[in-house]
Amino acid sequence: MEVPAHFEAVPQPEDNHYTPDRWKLGKRLFYDPLFSFDSTKSCASCHRQTFAFGDNKTFTKGVNNLNTTLNVPPLINLAYQPYYTGAGGVPTIEMQILVPIQEHNEFNFNMPAIVRRVNLIPEYIDMAMKAYGRAPDAYVVTRALACFERSLISAQSDYDKYLSGQKSALSAGARRGLELFESERCGCKKCHSGVNLTNYSFENNGQYTYNPEDGRYRLTLKEEDLGKYKIPSLRNVAFSAPYMHDGSVATLSDVIRGYEKGGFSYPTKSPLIKGFSLSDAERNDLILFLNSLTDINFIRNPIFQPE
Structure with missing residues (x-):
């Protein structure tokens, strides 16, 4: 390994x-x-x-x-x-x-x-x-x-190559998307950080004005944990649609637009979800960066397939 x-x-x-x-x-x-x-x-x-x-x-x-x-x-x-x-x-x-x-x-x-x-x-x-x-x-x-x-x-994406020093591994658009991802304006990195693009904390991302699932509350029985789920890794995120804990968001563009709106108001919604504004070009660049997290070798590697 x-x-x-x-x-x-x-x-x-x-x-x-x-x-x-x-x-x-x-x-x-x-x-x-x-x-x-x-x-x-x-x-x-x-x-x-x-x-x-x-x-x-x-x-x-x-x-x-x-x-x-x-x-x-x-x-x-x-x-x-x-x-x-x-x-x-x-x-x-x-x-x-x-x-x-x-x-x-x-x-x-x-x-x-x-x-x-x-x-x-x-x-x-x-x-x-x-x-x-x-x-x-x-x-x-x-x-x-x-x-x-x-x-x-999974450690062989274009983003991994970029982190390993191959700066040309990311297209110009993907590099612009990375800048947005790490920017204070978008705030993506506040939750999706590190090489696995998650800090493993628990947040309610404001997806609902009510909570169809209890989330972490089911374990802790603390009201402040209602609707909170572990932040997922974004590795290979282009291949893991639909998104969110309930699979209710169909595309990466829809995910980004949801965060642009800042989510719905709910007592336990994360204070990190504040909303922001992107142009169509910026949104496309952010998606290009998210696509760079794809590790095709991981998805196609025959060593993981049944004999």
């Missing part, structure tokens, strides 16, 4: 360092539908490489044709995140693996039953012994999947 110099080394937990055998097992499990109650859905059913390991639907269908409760987030550079899910209530990738398994609208299943299924497949038993020195169990399943997901590193 090599990364450019402007990235930190990929963090790995002490009990789950990368090995080729662990990665191979995790990849195999990622594409296996045995994780869902009716054996129709795998991790890859929602997290599709074509869409930066996200999806292109407002909500994705889980078991029994039920919609997911939130727009599917892309799986990009997860190793660098300090916590997981939109409310930020899960501290590790290994623990996050359990969330979709138990969600009624996703897999609607449980780990003991999954372990029984995995142990019916001799190849999985052999792979688990090579990877972890033990037969498949909850420890093996969660850690193998986490090992694979931790390897989903």
Whole structure:
């Protein structure tokens, strides 16, 4: 898992360092539908490489044709995140693996039953012994999947090349867009900062005058957290439409216009959302910069595809 110099080394937990055998097992499990109650859905059913390991639907269908409760987030550079899910209530990738398994609208299943299924497949038993020195169990399943997901590193966009010193990697329009992105006027960088273009904080972006979802309040039960969600990375954002936690915004242009208006008034709306004005040319430049965050190699890399 090599990364450019402007990235930190990929963090790995002490009990789950990368090995080729662990990665191979995790990849195999990622594409296996045995994780869902009716054996129709795998991790890859929602997290599709074509869409930066996200999806292109407002909500994705889980078991029994039920919609997911939130727009599917892309799986990009997860190793660098300090916590997981939109409310930020899960501290590790290994623990996050359990969330979709138990969600009624996703897999609607449980780990003991999954372990029984995995142990019916001799190849999985052999792979688990090579990877972890033990037969498949909850420890093996969660850690193998986490090992694979931790390897989903996107760091070869034109913007990365620009940060590495190749100034010509960004077009003139994209460079103008970067200036707007980092400007006080637009304020994008106040939330979308660092190499992963997120500060991992929680904000209500004023999308609604009411809150159809509780957001972080569901975890903290603090009224000031109503409607707040973890700020997403903007890497490969051109491939992750529709946008927002509920997939209600169709295009990047629509996203920008929404922020230009300053959002709707709500008691917990972020004070960072103030509104601004862009010309059509400036808006196009900003979109050019956002497009420069696309890592085509990540989206097409055959190493991540099922065998």
